[in-house]
Amino acid sequence: MRVELNNIRKSFGSVHANDGISMTLESGRVYGLLGQNGAGKSTLMKILAGYQSADSGEIRLNETLTQFDSPAAALRAGIGMLYQDPLDFPPFSVLENFQLGRREGIFLDQKTASRELLALGKRYNFDVDLDERISNLSPGERQQLELIRLLAGGANVLILDEPTTGISSEQKQQLFDSIRKLAREENKTVILVSHKLSEVQELCDHVFVLREGQLAGKSEIPCPMDKLVKLMFAKMPPRSKRPAYKFGQAVLDVRDLHVETYRLRTENLNFSVRAGEVLGLAGLEGSGQDLLIKALAGLLTPKSGEVLLRGEDITRRPFHQRQRAGIAYVASGRLEEGLIADLSLVEHMVLSTEKPGFLVNWERAGEATQDRIAKYQVVGQPASRAKQLSGGNQQRFLFAMLKPALKLILMEHPTRGLDIRSANWIWDLLNKRRDEDTAIIFYSADLDEVIERSDRIAAFSGGVMSRMVNAAETSVDELGHLIGGQQ
Amino acid sequence: MRIPPQLERIWPSMPVIGALLFTSVLLLLFGASPLESYAAMWEGAFGTQAKLLSVIAFWIPLVFSSAGLLLTFKAGLWNIGIEGQIILGSIGASWVALNVDAPSYLLIPLAILASMIAGALWAALTGLLKTRGGVHEIFGGLALNNLAIILTNFLISGPWQPPEGGTFRGTQPFQDGVLLPRFADSRFSPLSLVLLVVAYGLVVLALRNTFWGLKLKALGQNARSAFLLGVSSNREAVIAMMFCGALAGLGGGVRVLSWFDSLRQSISGGIGYLSLLVVMLAQFRLLWVPLIALFFSVVLNGSITLQLRTQLHSSLGGILTGITVLFMLLFGDAKRLGFNTLSEEDDDE
Numbered sequence: 001m002r003v004e005l006n007n008i009r010k011s012f013g014s015v016h017a018n019d020g021i022s023m024t025l026e027s028g029r030v031y032g033l034l035g036q037n038g039a040g041k042s043t044l045m046k047i048l049a050g051y052q053s054a055d056s057g058e059i060r061l062n063e064t065l066t067q068f069d070s071p072a073a074a075l076r077a078g079i080g081m082l083y084q085d086p087l088d089f090p091p092f093s094v095l096e097n098f099q100l101g102r103r104e105g106i107f108l109d110q111k112t113a114s115r116e117l118l119a120l121g122k123r124y125n126f127d128v129d130l131d132e133r134i135s136n137l138s139p140g141e142r143q144q145l146e147l148i149r150l151l152a153g154g155a156n157v158l159i160l161d162e163p164t165t166g167i168s169s170e171q172k173q174q175l176f177d178s179i180r181k182l183a184r185e186e187n188k189t190v191i192l193v194s195h196k197l198s199e200v201q202e203l204c205d206h207v208f209v210l211r212e213g214q215l216a217g218k219s220e221i222p223c224p225m226d227k228l229v230k231l232m233f234a235k236m237p238p239r240s241k242r243p244a245y246k247f248g249q250a251v252l253d254v255r256d257l258h259v260e261t262y263r264l265r266t267e268n269l270n271f272s273v274r275a276g277e278v279l280g281l282a283g284l285e286g287s288g289q290d291l292l293i294k295a296l297a298g299l300l301t302p303k304s305g306e307v308l309l310r311g312e313d314i315t316r317r318p319f320h321q322r323q324r325a326g327i328a329y330v331a332s333g334r335l336e337e338g339l340i341a342d343l344s345l346v347e348h349m350v351l352s353t354e355k356p357g358f359l360v361n362w363e364r365a366g367e368a369t370q371d372r373i374a375k376y377q378v379v380g381q382p383a384s385r386a387k388q389l390s391g392g393n394q395q396r397f398l399f400a401m402l403k404p405a406l407k408l409i410l411m412e413h414p415t416r417g418l419d420i421r422s423a424n425w426i427w428d429l430l431n432k433r434r435d436e437d438t439a440i441i442f443y444s445a446d447l448d449e450v451i452e453r454s455d456r457i458a459a460f461s462g463g464v465m466s467r468m469v470n471a472a473e474t475s476v477d478e479l480g481h482l483i484g485g486q487q
Numbered sequence: 488m489r490i491p492p493q494l495e496r497i498w499p500s501m502p503v504i505g506a507l508l509f510t511s512v513l514l515l516l517f518g519a520s521p522l523e524s525y526a527a528m529w530e531g532a533f534g535t536q537a538k539l540l541s542v543i544a545f546w547i548p549l550v551f552s553s554a555g556l557l558l559t560f561k562a563g564l565w566n567i568g569i570e571g572q573i574i575l576g577s578i579g580a581s582w583v584a585l586n587v588d589a590p591s592y593l594l595i596p597l598a599i600l601a602s603m604i605a606g607a608l609w610a611a612l613t614g615l616l617k618t619r620g621g622v623h624e625i626f627g628g629l630a631l632n633n634l635a636i637i638l639t640n641f642l643i644s645g646p647w648q649p650p651e652g653g654t655f656r657g658t659q660p661f662q663d664g665v666l667l668p669r670f671a672d673s674r675f676s677p678l679s680l681v682l683l684v685v686a687y688g689l690v691v692l693a694l695r696n697t698f699w700g701l702k703l704k705a706l707g708q709n710a711r712s713a714f715l716l717g718v719s720s721n722r723e724a725v726i727a728m729m730f731c732g733a734l735a736g737l738g739g740g741v742r743v744l745s746w747f748d749s750l751r752q753s754i755s756g757g758i759g760y761l762s763l764l765v766v767m768l769a770q771f772r773l774l775w776v777p778l779i780a781l782f783f784s785v786v787l788n789g790s791i792t793l794q795l796r797t798q799l800h801s802s803l804g805g806i807l808t809g810i811t812v813l814f815m816l817l818f819g820d821a822k823r824l825g826f827n828t829l830s831e832e833d834d835d836e
Binding site: 319320323329331335337338340341342343347348350351352356358359360362401 | 704712714719
């Protein structure tokens with residue numbers, strides 16, 4: 001099916017997620033859609049798959065102007081999207097799950113459904129065990145089932161959102177073979193949303209690159225890596241004008257660390273961070289940097305390896321013990337992880353105090369809170385509840401709660417949602433902590449922030465941590481390659 | 488539509504008013520006069536000194552367990568097991584009453600202490616099942632409630648059966664020295680009221696002014712953030728359960744030591760479940776809890792007289808409380824009825 005997107009626009013508040021994107025996709029081809037986080041890939045694909053509607057612009061399928069109000073409507077029109085997190089029902093059996101997606105009558109027709117499912121499995125080389133529970137399947141197998149569900153539903157256009165995250169390399173090869181077969185033999189249109197340059201090179205015929213909500217460029221594949229990297233990443237941001245600082249001794253040593261969740265595994269992590277040093281982790285979201293931060297914070301138990309804080313082994317220490325030992329963790333979700341919507345700022349401040357005593361002196365706590373929020377420029381009163389603050393003020397307040405004299409600060413997206421001035425202010429205060437020999441490790445979706453604020457940078461790609469580069473000497477090209485998974 | 492602040496302050500009483508109106512319509516349908524019925528109920532609760540004292544004597548254990556539930560609800564725990572904790576409190580006090588021989592001034596504190604410990608340990612079981620075993624406190628609590636009833640039946644028909652032979656009715660009456668001194672030949676003991684005032688004051692203090700109370704509040708609203716702010720959720724959950732169990736157990740102790748004089752079958756009389764309703768109805772307004780508990784006590788005690796006076800069955804009291812609860816669920820979230828409450832007003836940014 002020929003798909004035409006014309007001048008698609010979509011805004012969330014003041015953010016233009018899609019700012020007039022046009023592209024044409026032909027049958028029988030595999031297209032890559034590349035871009036950093038926030039470039040607008042997901043928004044565009046969700047519009048095409050009927051999960052959200054565009055503010056303006058048109059979608060034409062085989063020249064016919066089309067509009068969907070739901071994913072089901074999109075699938076009826078022939079467009080199916082495979083999500084990173086499969087939309088299946090873990091407690092169900094494979095057959096039950098398949099039947100749920102089919103249009104069944106009042107009574108379930110087991111025989112036809114199982115015949116159909118087995119036939120589809122055979123056609124695309126997927127092993128299908130009808131009676132297995134979904135929860136017992138690997139992510140790759142669940143993905144295959146989802147793919148079958150979409151194909152059985154009549155999808156002619158298949159959108160695959162980061163399909164290789166969390167699956168084994170054999171399963172990846174199997175998936176790629178099936179995709180090629182779908183395009184070449186069955187004339188389907190396939191769109192691969194990815195941030196892995198190598199995969200796009202391997203599988204696709206064409207590539208579209210998005211940047212900041214616009215189409216930055218398109219190209220035939222093969223094409224030189226440099227060209228793609230330049231399209232994906234904007235120009236070099238200004239370097240920070242931080243005063244030179246002489247790093248102290250190692251605060252943190254990570255040795256052969258191996259962290260794993262059901263989605264992703266990252267291993268062979270070896271590095272040290274010195275007192276006063278800022279280590280920035282680059283990479284697209286969910287590439288492994290979050291696992292490292294959570295393992296260092298004590299929220300994920302590593303499979304193996306060691307974490308030493310000033311020479312002391314803390315690998316098995318739980319979160320609260322590490323907190324007392326001088327590690328602070330600032331999570332990315334403010335009202336989910338960090339603040340409590342209905343509690344006042346004073347109450348937060350008292351909770352985060354080390355030894356508050358049995359009875360709370362609300363008057364004194366109120367004064368202390370007033371001082372702290374003035375210092376961190378939080379617009380609010382000690383009695384304000386957390387949910388009454390704006391997003392930026394919530395973020396500043398999270399920093400206001402950091403204890404003095406920390407050994408290590410771990411941060412996820414430290415200045416997300418802040419304007420430049422507030423971000424500078426936060427980083428100034430963080431940099432002052434160097435005098436207390438505090439080390440900082442953070443990751444951010446904003447590559448500019450990583451380059452600007454770090455001393456050293458490591459990039460994550462599919463769970464693999466790159467070599468460390470010196471932030472003052474690196475280039476966008478170099479980082480782009482590292483983020484894209486090339487060493 | 489915005490609720491004026493005056494109205495918001497009396498919002499918790501709306502279900503009561505609604506239920507009274509609704510029940511009046513029901514009474515009219517049955518051909519009874521609502522005014523006469525309510526008068527009979529009033530009479531049954533406040534008519535004589537004995538009746539009034541009975542209302543208070545029933546109210547005291549109800550407020551004990553409600554006070555305990557304030558702690559667990561604050562921590563976001565559904566302590567359905569409160570009923571079992573009351574029963575265990577009764578059993579603890581009964582054990583002292585039946586087995587210890589001491590002067591009254593030692594015996595009574597011992598019995599009260601035993602009831603608190605028994606209730607706290609029973610509640611700790613629910614807490615540990617939750618934090619160690621991953622059993623939700625509702626299911627753990629329900630199971631332990633049943634076990635507590637079975638344990639009572641076993642005790643009164645087995646080891647603690649009266650000398651004249653085992654029935655399911657109860658143990659033999661306790662020795663006089665262990666019974667709480669009662670006022671004017673009623674079931675009301677002033678000592679239990681003193682204990683209640685102290686306990687309730689401590690709960691209010693804990694919730695308003697202690698670090699522990701703040702931790703419970705944080706835990707109840709967002710366990711994840713509370714954890715990241717340094718609150719050990721498992722530990723606090725078990726401790727909150729234990730304090731609640733101790734208070735409920737104390738209520739159970741008061742019940743065997745003054746309302747009854749022995750351990751009986753269905754010793755709690757549903758006070759635990761009733762106290763869950765009291766606390767939900769009050770929605771953390773600390774001063775409303777005793778008042779709402781009093782309302783329930785009045786209705787339930789008053790409807791006994793209602794049956795004697797009119798032909799209506801005493802279950803009218805049950806209907807009235809039941810309907811109150813339904814109205815509470817309906818009115819509880821004012822927003823759902825299309826109102827903006829005052830507290831939501833300043834959230835618009």
